[in-house]
Amino acid sequence: MSKKDLQYYLDLPYRIVLHPADEGGYVVEILELPGCLSQGETIEEALEMIEDAKRAWLEVALEEGIEIPEPARDTEEYSGxxxxxxxxxxxxxxxxxxxxxxxxxxxxxxxxxxxxxxxxxxxxx
Structure with missing residues (x-):
């Protein structure tokens, strides 16, 4: 089994949660990566910023040997x-x-x- 590297984790489909900030703009976070959050004045900026935050979070976790959770896999099927x-x-x-x-x-x-x-x-x- 090969060691999972930064690119492996960057390619995973982590769920991004975005909501309006009380002071204006938007707060964005990745729930599976505790503390991985950012902000932006626009939705587009917030989404760009969370990508930077995700990369930094993952880099630190890999350097420190911290276990990195992977995105939850949907096991239920939805009919619509x-x-x-x-x-x-x-x-x-x-x-x-x-x-x-x-x-x-x-x-x-x-x-x-x-x-x-x-x-x-x-x-x-």
Whole structure:
């Protein structure tokens, strides 16, 4: 078995978490690498900065012989189908909003859920 080097870890799909900072801009971190975080004025800058922070974190860990966690592997499979129960009044409001936007109820709910969790969307509504 070959020794895992810096490039090996840089190529792993670590999950990056980005959220607005209270003072403005964005905070970005890699949860699997404790303390690996950075900031940026824009989303793009924050994402560039976390790459620098990740490289530095990994370099120090390799030099110090610190165990480097690898990204968690998804073991569950997701079908993309979700059945939920909602109040009739909410169902009505969602249906009305979808009609106003001239999209299906499914598209409208998908878009709103994506926005709510910060998932990238293409605004087509």
């Amino acid at each position: 189908k979700l059945n939920i129960r909602i109040p009739k009044s909410l169902h009505r409001i969602l249906s009305e909003k979808a009609k106003e936007e001239n999209v299906s109820l499914n598209q409208y709910i998908n878009y709103q859920l994506s926005r709510g969790v910060g998932y990238p969307t293409k605004r087509s509504l």
